[in-house]
Amino acid sequence: MVSFDLADNPVRELNQHLHAAVSGKVTVNNAGGKHSIAVGAIGNHEVEINGNVGYYCAGMNSDATIRVNGHAGPGLAENMMSGRVQVSGNASQYCAATAHGGLVVIEGDASSRCGISMKGVDIVVKGSVGHMSAFMAQKGCLVVCGDAGDALGDSIYEAQLYVRGKVESLGADCEQKEMRAEHKDKLQSLLDAAGITDIQVNEFTRYGSARKLYHFDIDNASIY
C-alpha cells in the first residue's frame, strides 16, 4: 500500500508513481479539489481517492481501478482506455468524454455532456444526467437510472443509451429504440458491474441513432 497526501505533496508525485506500470494499492488523501489527479495511469493499480477531485481526474486511464470518495470536477475519466472509475458523489460536466473503454460509475448525478463523443466506454449513472449528454456518442453504453436533460444523444452514432426516467428531449437523429433481449442482457450486465441490484432492466427505455444524418441529404437539413 502506497499513500499520497495531496495536502503536503504535489499531484506530480502521485502521477509519476502511477506511470511506473507497477500494480498495487494506492491511497490518496486530502484531494482538495486538485486537478489531474491520477491521470494517465498505466497498469492494474487500485487507487482510492478521499475527498473531492478537480478537473480531469483519472483522465486517459489504462487498466487502473480508481475510486473517488467524494465529488468529481469536469472531465472525469476523459479519454479513458480501460479500467474502472467510480465516484461516490456527483460528477461535473463532460464526464467520460471521448473515452474508449472501461467502466465509469457515478453514484450520484452527472452534469451536462456526460459521455460526449464517447468511443466505447460504458457509463452507469445512478442519478440523472444533464443536457446534451451523449452528444456525438460513437460507441459504448450510457445507462441513466434517473432522468436525462435536453437534447439527449444529439448527432449520435452507434452508442446505446438506456434511460430509466424522463428524457427532457432527444437531440437530432436520436430516437427511441426497441429493447430486445440482447439489449436487456447488456443492460443487466452493466447494472451488475455497477453493483446496482434494486432496479430492473424492464424499467428502462433504449435510445440510439436514427441514422438519418449519416450521409448528407438536403431534405434532412432542417433536422440540424
Added chain:
Amino acid sequence: MVDKSWLKESATFSRPVIREIQRAAETGIYDIRGFGAKRQIPHFDDLVFLGASMSRYPLEGYRETCGTNVTLGDRFAKRPITLDIPITIAGMSFGALSAQAKEALGRGASQMGTSTTTGDGGMTPEERGQSKYLVYQYLPSRYGMNPEDLRKADAIEVVVGQGAKPGGGGMLLGQKISPRVAGMRDLPEGIDQRSACRHPDWTGPDDLEIKIAELREITDWEKPIFIKVGAARTFYDVTLAVKAGADVVVVDGMQGGTAATQDVFIEHVGIPTLPAVRAAVDALKELDMHRKVQLIVSGGIRSGADVAKALAMGADAVSIGTAALIALGDNNDTHEAEYNKLGTSAGYYDDYQDGRDPAGICTQDPELSARLDPIAAGRRLANYLSVLTLETQTLARACGKSHVHNLEPEDLAALTIEAAAMAGVPLAGTQWIPGKF
C-alpha cells in the same frame, strides 16, 4: 461560331460566379472542396527585402555560414525539439491523405531534419516509423487519441482552429471512410464523418490551461505543447495561448489548406497570413515572450522568399501543407487526362474530399493510393524543402545575417499600402507605416 471577343463579362457576376449559382440551384448543397483560399489577398509577395547596401554588410553565398536550426518548446518541456530547418510539415490526417502520402511526408521531413504532424484520426505506424520528429495533434474529435501514442510523440499540438476555417469543424466524406480509417476513428464504415468544431472537455482559455497541465502530467512534462489557432483575432488568441501555457503557438492564415470544407468558409472566414504574423509577434512582444514561446506561421507558404519574410517579421518557423502535397505530386500534369475526367485540370484540382485523387495522395482507394511511391515522393519533398532552405539562406545572407532568425522587420519594405499596414513595415521608399507613423 459566335465571336466572343466583344462580349463584356460582369466583374460581379463572373463566369465562375454564374456557374456556382447554377450548381447551387441544381444540387441544393453548398460547394465543399479542398485546397485553401483562392482569391487574391495581400500576401508575402507584397513585401520585398531591402538587401545589404552602404549601411549593411552582406555575407558571401556558399561560403559564409547562415544557420537555419530552430529549437521548439523550451519554455516548459523537458525535451524540446531542435529542427535543422525552420520549415515544418503541417497537420494532415490519415483519412484525408493516404497512408502512402503520410509516410512520404515523414520520409521527406526526416531527410531534412524537420518535423511532420499527424492530423485528425490518430497516428499511423507508417508515419511514426518514418518521422524523426512527429507532432501529435490533439483535436476536438479525439479520433484515435490514446495515451500510448501521446507518449510516442515528440510534441503535442492542441488544435483550436485552422486557417481555412477558424470556428469550423472538419468533415470526411463517406468515400474516404475505409475500414481502416473507420476502425481508427471508432465509426461505421462509409458514413460522412464530422469532426467537432470545439473541444469536448474544455470551453475557454482558463479550462485550456488546466487541460494542458493534464497533458503534461500524462506525458511527465516531457513533450513540448503547441497550440494551433486559425488566424482571426490573432493578437488576443496568441495572448491567451501563452497564458494557457503553450510552449509554441502555431498561427494558420486563411490561405491555409484543408481536405474538405465549404467554399464559403474557406474564402470568407479568417484573416490572411500577412497580418496574422504581425499581430502574433506584437502579442508575444507585449508579453515579453517573443523567442521564449516560439511562433510557427502557416498558410500559403510556397517559397524561400515566403519563409524568409515570415521569419523577418518575427516567426521562429513556418509550416507547409498544400505546398508539401504539391511536392509529393498533387496537381501534376502527368495526371492531366484523369483530372479531365473529373471535370478539372492539373493546377486547378481541389476536390480532395471525394477520394478520387489521381495522384494517390488525397484518397483511401487502394488502387489510387498505390500510385504514390512513398520513397520517391518523400525524396521530392526533401528536395523541395532543401530549395526552400537554400532560398531562405540566400535572402538572409543578402541582408547580412549569419542565421535566418537574425532577419528582422527592418530588412523589409512593402509594395502596397495594404501590405504596409498589415505587416507593419514601411511602404517602399518611405518611412510610412499606415496606422503607426
